[in-house]
Amino acid sequence: MERKNAWETYDEKSLKKLEKINAEYREFLDNGKTERECVDTIVNMIEAEGYRELEALIKEGKTIEKGDKVYSVCMNKAVVMFHIGKEPLANGMNILGAHIDSPRLDVKQNPLFEDPDKKFALLDTHYYGGVKKYQWVTIPLAIHGVVAKKDGTVVEVNIGEEEEDPVFFISDLLIHLAGEQLEKKAAKVIEGEALDLIVGSRPIVLSEEEKETDEGKAKAKEAIKAGVLDILKETYDFEEDDFLSAELEIVPAGKAREAGFDRSMILGYGQDDRVCAFTSVKAMLDVKKTDRTVCCLLVDKEEIGSVGATGMQSRFFENAVAELMNLTGEYSELNVRRALANSCMLSSDVSAAFDPSYRSCFEMKNTAFMGYGMVFNKYTGARGKSGSNDANAEYMAQLRRIFDEKGIIYQTAELGKVDVGGGGTIAYICALYGMNVIDSGVAVLNMHAPWEATSKADVYETYRGYKAFAEGASI
Ligand code: MN
Ligand code: MN
Secondary structure, three states, rough: OOOOHHHOOOOHHHHHHHHHHHHHHHHHHHHOOOHHHHHHHHHHHHHHOOOOHHHHHHHHHOOOOOEEEEEEEOOOOEEEEEEEOOOHHHHHHHHEEEEEOOOEEEEEEEEEEEOOOOOOOOEEEEEOOOHHHHHHHOOOEEEEEEEEOOOOOOEEEEEEEOOOOOOOOOOOOOOHOOOOHOOHHHHHHHHHHHOOOOEEEOOOOHHHHHHHHHHHHHHOOHHHHHHHHHHHHHHHHHOOOHHHEEEEEEEOOOOOOOEOOOOOOOEOHHHHHHHHHHHHHHHHHHHHOOOOOEEEEEOOHHHHHHHOOOOOOOOHHHHHHHHHHHHOOOOOOOOOHHHHOOOEEEOOOOOOOOOOOOOHHOOHHOOOOOOOOOEEOOOEEEOOOOOOOOOOOHHHHHHHHHHHHHOOOOEEEOOOOOOOOOEEEOOOHHHOOOOOOEEEEEEOOOOOOOEEEEEEEHHHHHHHHHHHHHHHHHO
């Protein structure tokens, strides 16, 4: 049962490939810090490789043939792509699934205010997904997202990533005055409602004339907020009430970096679960042999329970399969059900990497180690596997065969010790179709922190594993 450290297995040629794919991965992380940006980045990647939009083919009355590459986007936040195989779709697909939303702070609908002492302008936030709130203070933050205006136009916002951009931050009490604060439990030391983003501190200066007008009088009351609103109007052409129809996400500012003297790791925001999204898309694009149709499904809202039209619980995926089969000439309700039930899936999500500083939370025989390859989680869940998908032994056996034949380094793990914690993924939702699904992915250190860490070797092995699965699985 001994596990291999992937780094010990590489020759020059594989190291070159490993570095290339990790350089691309970092760029992917930098370009896609929100689910919308991820979808845009992925559509650019796949269109360059000949993928065509399903909806366009429907409109043009086209048919779909073996070997065709098709994709469909749901509300700019989820995307599914298909590479049509030789076999009928009713025989099932090989599906690579992952999520492209990540924990962050969302701007509230009515967010902008000036503090009662009129010293700062701030944006009120509501955190998204599971975060240790104390990790999000005092670091440079960027604002990404969209402001949808009543006239139908959508303003894209991305502030804080370029060298010359300003950044934003949430304050924390200086250590000299923090005696009382530090007595609090870590869950309470920074409260959710206190995660207010500081966005300005300079009052607008009004001329004597302006001060006499109604507008000037209103501005003078909250002069710092007024200054911020003027800038928003000038730079982005939106008004305060346009926040009502905005989706603005606050994320750590800056690029993903190589980490360690040996540059063996990547430190970056949003690696849960964009590390699996990236490796899935890359594998999908590199698939050569397609007896069975290969599918890559990247969804939103996993961090808040896979809800909503763009989450895994939505019918979006099922509808896309039905439309696809309509264009391949295979559509019937029964065939759609068969296509789904006969599919097999790698539900890809990150796994907890062993942390040497918190050894007591892990059971060493069943823990994922960074650098030891792609991770299979037969089950996830908490308190007696509750809420878990728990994959079939026969399916796991088939995957072992495929991975061993291709020499892919993998490991099996649970998320920490029994009853210490737990988590969920999209696996149990896809399993509802009666298909074989297993959780798999990349081990991550500092999961859900502003900066998460992965091993370059694991990114590489996971890409190789997904490709081998896409080409080789045949249940
Ligand atoms: Mn995840
Ligand atoms: Mn997560």
